[in-house]
Amino acid sequence: MADLETVLKEIREFRRETTDGINGIREDLKLTNGRIDEAEKRIGETEERVQCVEEATCELIKLQRKLEEKLIDQEGRARRDNTRLHGIKEGAESGAMCAFVETLQREKHELPATG
Incomplete structure (x- = not known):
């Protein structure tokens, strides 16, 4: 037991x-x-x-x-x-673009036609 x-x-x-x-x-x-x-x-x-x-x-x-x-x-x-101006070297403006274009117009009396 x-x-x-x-x-x-x-x-x-x-x-x-x-x-x-x-x-x-x-x-x-x-x-x-x-x-x-x-x-x-x-x-x-x-x-x-x-x-x-x-x-x-x-x-x-x-x-x-x-x-x-x-x-x-x-x-x-x-x-x-x-505006593109043909026949002008890149950087020829060396300053204000408006003054450059006016001077260019006076020198050439007229811009050549672009086409």
């Missing part, structure tokens, strides 16, 4: 230790699940922010292309308004 009581006592002690171990595992599992939930939340928020940044980048690229097209058009229009 003493042997059965000893076996029963050991079984109860083993059961208590096992229960304590399982409870510890459950606590660890709860903590791990909490960390996973927090990580999933942060990943979701990060994905949303990345999507917003990508959308903003696409809009900025479209705007940049539009502004580049406008700039090229304006540069072209500005060049169309320039």
Whole structure:
């Protein structure tokens, strides 16, 4: 009978230790699940922010292309308004263009026709 009581006592002690171990595992599992939930939340928020940044980048690229097209058009229009004097070296005016053209007209009496 003493042997059965000893076996029963050991079984109860083993059961208590096992229960304590399982409870510890459950606590660890709860903590791990909490960390996973927090990580999933942060990943979701990060994905949303990345999507917003990508959308903003696409809009900025479209705007940049539009502004580049406008700039090229304006540069072209500005060049169309320039007067070209053929037969005169580049940089010969060395100062105010109006005064140079007046002097050139006086010297030549008339500018040659350009065509």
